[in-house]
Amino acid sequence: MAHYYSRLLSSLWIVLIICMMNIDVGNGLSSDYYERTCPEAEVVVAEVVRAASLADQTVPAGLLRMHFHDCFIRGCDASVLLDSKKNSGEKNGPPNLSLHSFFVIDDAKKAVEAMCPGVVSCADILAFAARDAVVAAGGPYWDVPKGRKDGRVSKASETLQLPGPAFNISQLYISFSQRGLSMEDLVALSGGHTIGFSHCSSFESRLHNFNASNDVD
Numbered sequence: 001m002a003h004y005y006s007r008l009l010s011s012l013w014i015v016l017i018i019c020m021m022n023i024d025v026g027n028g029l030s031s032d033y034y035e036r037t038c039p040e041a042e043v044v045v046a047e048v049v050r051a052a053s054l055a056d057q058t059v060p061a062g063l064l065r066m067h068f069h070d071c072f073i074r075g076c077d078a079s080v081l082l083d084s085k086k087n088s089g090e091k092n093g094p095p096n097l098s099l100h101s102f103f104v105i106d107d108a109k110k111a112v113e114a115m116c117p118g119v120v121s122c123a124d125i126l127a128f129a130a131r132d133a134v135v136a137a138g139g140p141y142w143d144v145p146k147g148r149k150d151g152r153v154s155k156a157s158e159t160l161q162l163p164g165p166a167f168n169i170s171q172l173y174i175s176f177s178q179r180g181l182s183m184e185d186l187v188a189l190s191g192g193h194t195i196g197f198s199h200c201s202s203f204e205s206r207l208h209n210f211n212a213s214n215d216v217d
Contacts, residue, residue, distance in 0.1 A: 028147055029145035029146060029147045029148065030145060030146060030147055031143050031144075031145060031146065033124075033145075033146035033147040034116075034119065034120060034124075037116060037119045038112065038115065038116035038119045038120050040115065041112050041116065041119075041120045041124075041125075041128070042128050042144070044108065044111045044112050044115060045108045045112065045125055045128040045129055045132060046128070046132045046135075047111075048104060048107050048108040048111055048129075049063065049104060049108065049128075049129050049132035049133055049136060050132065050136055052101070052103075052104045052107070053133065053136035053137075056101075058100070058101070059101045059104060059133065059136070060133035060134065060136045060137040060195055061137070061195045062099065062100045062101035062104075062133075063101050063104060063105075063126075063129050063130050063132075063133035064130050064133050064134060064195065065099065066080060066099050066101065066102070066105075066126065066130070067126055067130035068189070069090075069095065069096055069099060069159070069162060070090075070123075070126060072161070072162055072179065073090060073158050073159060073161060073162070074151055074153065074158070075151075076123055076127055076148055077148065077149065077150060077151030078121065078122035078123040078126050078148075078150050078151060079150075079151035079153060080096065080099070080126075080154070081102065081122055081126065082151075082152075082154040084154065084156075087156070088155065088156050089154035089155070089156060090154045090155065090156060090158065090159050091154070091156075092156045093155075093156035093157070093158070093159025093160065094156075094159065094160070095159045095160070095162045095164075096159050098199065104129060105122070105125060105126055105129060108125050108128075108129060109122060109125055112125060121148050121149060121150045122150050123148035123149065123150050123151070124144075124146050124147070124148050127144050127146075127148065131144050134195075137195045139195075161175070163175045163176070165198075165202035166202075166205075172186055172190075173186060176189075
């Protein structure tokens with residue numbers, strides 16, 4: 001039975017990543033994009049993520065969630081990392097106020113820049129880090145296609161496009177289909193939430209809200 005659930009979990013992770021690739025940014029991604037310009041980039045990022053995960057067990061979930069919140073808005077362009085003078089960027093949007101572990105990406109970027117200045121995009125570093133976070137949490141390893149470009153537009157207002165915790169299945173389907181994702185993708189991405197935890201504020205209203213006119217949880 002344990003072996004079955006282990007295989008099921010691995011399958012969910014794989015489908016999850018395929019779905020994330022469907023909402024990625026740019027064409028021409030390749031596995032050997034940095035082979036000549038910065039071949040050790042992934043190794044460096046993996047070490048930073050591993051060290052941070054050992055020091056803080058909440059890091060893997062934080063990085064995976066950050067990557068999803070980045071990809072769902074404008075594609076995987078690292079726009080969620082951008083700081084704004086007027087707190088008007090994605091980082092400051094209501095759904096993203098609870099994002100954390102930005103320091104891991106900062107540390108990884110500094111380490112990569114020291115080795116290969118101006119070569120590896122923040123978008124790729126975040127994608128590497130999300131993969132390495134899954135590995136740190138006991139999930140499978142996969143090859144991350146490379147060559148994403150960093151976005152320069154980041155709007156807090158657009159974070160309201162993220163699927164909310166109170167969405168029903170119809171609302172979720174509309175939200176995902178607007179990004180070219182199918183019902184199967186929706187199920188895979190929802191099932192991929194296998195690390196981290198939920199905040200009580202996201203579902204406490206449903207705990208005692210049971211009657212004939214409300215959906216059953």
